Every structure is written in C-alpha cells, then in structure tokens.
Amino acid sequence: MITLHGRTVVPGYAEGEALVSPEPVPGWGGIDPSTGVITESRHGLNGVAFTGKVLVFPSAKGSSGWSGFFQACRLLGTAPVALVIARISTKSALGAVVTRVPAVTDLDQDPCAVIRTCDWVRVDATHGLIEVKRPTEGS
C-alpha cells in the first residue's frame, strides 16, 4: 500500500480505478462531455474515457472552458469519481469545485509518477489522504 499526503481541493471520499495522464489534461475542445472521452488530436490518452475513474494528472491545459466542460460531464453522468491534481491552477480548482467530486493537490510525492493506471485508489480528500493499491497485491 502506497500513501500520499496532500491538501483538500474539494472535500469528500471516493475510491476507484486510477487513470493516470502523464501529460496535462485538456477540457474544452479536448474532451467529449457526452462520452467522457479525451479527444485532443495529439494527446497520449486520445480515445480513452475517464468516466468513473480516479483521474490523476499533472495539470489542466488549454481553454478557460475547462471547468465548464467538466461540469457538463457531471451533468451528463460522465465525470471521474475523484481528481488527483499534481499542480493546481484556476482551471483545475474551479473544475473540481463544479464537477463536485473529491479532489486533492499539493501532494508529498508526484502522483503521476507514483500512481499507475489500473491501481485502486482511495481518495480521502477531506483529510488530504490518498491510498494506492496495486492490482498484483491482491485484496
């Protein structure tokens, strides 16, 4: 079990499978809120859906419509269940608030290096605590 400590962006608790983006995640013009899929042409996760996942990413990129598109994901039922944000910005902070999912930032380790896609992640955002379980470790 790996543990990371950070600070609350949006309080709450959620757990789920990690989707780790090694590069900044787009919003407006780079995701499809009706499907929760990343659509940016040259993005490493092009075609991958974040719906129901714990989305782990370095930062939010691009348009100021980032938060609005993630809010639309909430309203259309395609949002992630939690956000783990390495570097906060106004786009990702407001995005987390209006997506209304638990979110954590300012972690003591780089979450994009420590957490891997398909890890099971418990996000206790109220206490800024993240617990990561590798699938090979069994239950």
Next chain:
Amino acid sequence: MILTDDEKRMRDGAEGAAVAAAMDLLIRYGDALACERLCDVRNVAGSMTQPSPVKERLVREGGWDKAFAVINLDCDDDIEVPAMRVPVCQLQHGFGPDAAGIVPYPARNIELQQDAESFYGRRGVNILATCTPYQVGNIPVRGEHLAWMESSAVIYANSVLGARTNCEGLASSGAAGLTGKIPCWGNHRDENRPGTHLIDVRTRVDSFLDWGLLGYFAGEVAGEEHPVVTGDLGQPDLTDLKHFGAAAATAVGVELYHLPGITPEAPTLAAAFGGARPPAPAVYGPAQRRAVYEALNSVGTRPDVDFVLLGCPHASVDQVRRAAAALDGRRLSPGTELWLMVPRPLKVVADRSGYTEVIERAGGRLLGDSCPAMSRAVPDGTRVFATDSAKQAHYLPAICGVEAWLGTLEDCVDAAVTGRWHGSLEHGELR
C-alpha cells in the same frame, strides 16, 4: 478564507439569494486554491449566452435564471438573476443570424442565443460577442484587476496590457459579475508575475505565422508558467501578439509572458525576471521552428482543401484588409469555402471600407460572434481545412474531425482559390 464585512454580508444573503450563491461559489473556489482573500474587480468577461445541449435543457426547465444558476454559479436552487454588480461582457459564443443559410448550424440555437442576449442585456451584460474584447472597446488599464475567461484574451490582458487576471471559468466569472469579487491568487499578486523561463530566438520572427509558431513553442517550453522571449524579433503589432498569445495559451496554458523592451512589465531583461537571475535559455532556432510547424501540420495528409478559416482569434481590421487584398479579383474554387471571423463591430468597419464587398465577390464570407471551434460547425462535407491560426489548427481536428493545414494568409487564400494546399514554411518569412 478571510472575508471583509461587505463580503460576509453578501455571503449571508443581504443582497439576495443569487449574490449569496455567487459568494458561496467564490469561497469554495478560493478554498480549492488555498487562497486567503478576494480582490475587487470591475471588469468581467464571461459567457452566458452560448447555446449547448445542457443549457437548452436547463432553459426549458427553468428559464435563463435556471441556466445561470447551474452553469454560472454552480447552484441548484431556484434563484432570480439580478443586475450585474460590475461591468460584464459576453465573450464569443454561438453563430448569430448573419450565419443563417451559410453555416450548417441549428436555427433554434440562433434563436435561443438571441433570447439570451435580451435576457442578459437587461441585466447589464454587454454583448461584445468576441474572443477579443480588447479590439472593441474593453481595453483594460495596466494594473487593473479583471475576472476574464478566454485564454487568448487573458494572456493578452496580462502580458500586452499589464492588467491582472487568472484564466477564469463560467462559474467564477458569473459569480464575479454579481459580486465584483474574485480570488486574489496567481496573476493578481506581484510576486507571481515575473518570468520563469527564458527563450532565445535565433531565427528571425517578423511575420504573423512566425509569431504564432513561436507562441506555440513558448507554450510547450513554459507550460503554465511565464516565458520571457528575447533575440531576433521584429516589432510586433496587435495582430502578431494576438496570435502569439493564443498559441502560447493553447499549447499548455501560458497566461502571462514578457517581451523585454516591448511589454509593459519588462522594460529590461532583468525586470522581466523581477531582478532574479535569468535561467539558462531554451533556444528557438530554425530546427525548433520547423518542428512546431510540422507538429501543427501533422494531422492529415490530403492536399485537397474544402474549407479555409481565417480570424482566430477574431480578426483585426488590418487582417480583414489583407484578406481582401489577397482575394481581390480572384474567385474561390467551387468546392472550397472561406470564412473570416471578426468581432461584429469590426464587420461594420469592414463594410464601410469596402473590404466585405471584395471578399464576398470572391466567394468568401465575413462572420461575427463565433468560430467553427466554438460552434462545432464547418461547411457540410469538410474533410480538410486550412487556417493561418496555430490555435484553430490545434483545436479543430479534435472538435470537428477534420484534417488541418497551417500556413500564411496567402497560403490559405491560394488554397481557397485553387482547392489545393501548396503551403510551405518558407512562405512564412514574408511579411
């Protein structure tokens, strides 16, 4: 978060439920940023009027009050939207009535947007309807605190004008309009404004295309931080820096840059870094220039061009004049369309100057309010488009599923006339 007495009154409902919801959103947002206080703003640029499937549903359920509550305040309560407390402008949105019959865009969206314009206009929202408010009368003063959306406008206001704004969103700008407040975080604070990355330009940058390519490179180097660019630069004008900033903001998320000797907070290289020692430079030479050009031209291979898009961010009058000069006496290929996006007030200038007539005689169109990326609309059957905008070349392939060519205005006009792409990086050196 530390609130003033005035802010506590608003939070507690003394100004009504909508203002209380706005203050609640700003507090949640400020806490998410670990920000301690709010600052006063008297200049907000946001977006309320653009139709979307979600918004259409909300309007059907509870009118524009409901749509504003959910989208612009993140509030589920039934509230009435009062007059804005401070000046607010509407940025670019969907296509307007001038696009009817030209752009494949739903007529009901045009009607819905006109309904929104009258609702929000009555509440003090100026319907500028452009991504470049600084071209049509909203020109912030140095040091002025703003709450602006639109990444290309944010970077222009911070860098070229020396105003102070973060990249706000639909909800934060909506809340700012009703309260005149925004978290005093990031770009609002002196200590966060110096440069962080140095870029040494070793290939001449003195054309519209080259400023866009350099901007995209600066964005890739600096990420979300503050590039300082020096070296072999020509004197840029509004149009060049509009393109440079839009590209830098698109690549990842630059919101502030400095050009020593050109932009207001950087009279010198030392000032650009706030007195700190400049870091080792990233070199922008011929190889880096070519790499950016090729990356932005990597989506697609087909040389047959169905559609040419100019004016991203919305064109200046000078860009319209140049497009008219390039199209004068020519005729578009029968299979190709050309749209030039402008702020609607500048279309009036183009009409009076005779540019619109020249462009329309060639078969092109001047359109206000929107762009293909905002409205997800390109001419029917478009497979390949060409543009002179690094930002539109970045976005439109993902938004509309088309292939992209990026080149000069002249390359784009040539493609519109011949229906074929003959662009080349060497053309970019011509001013």
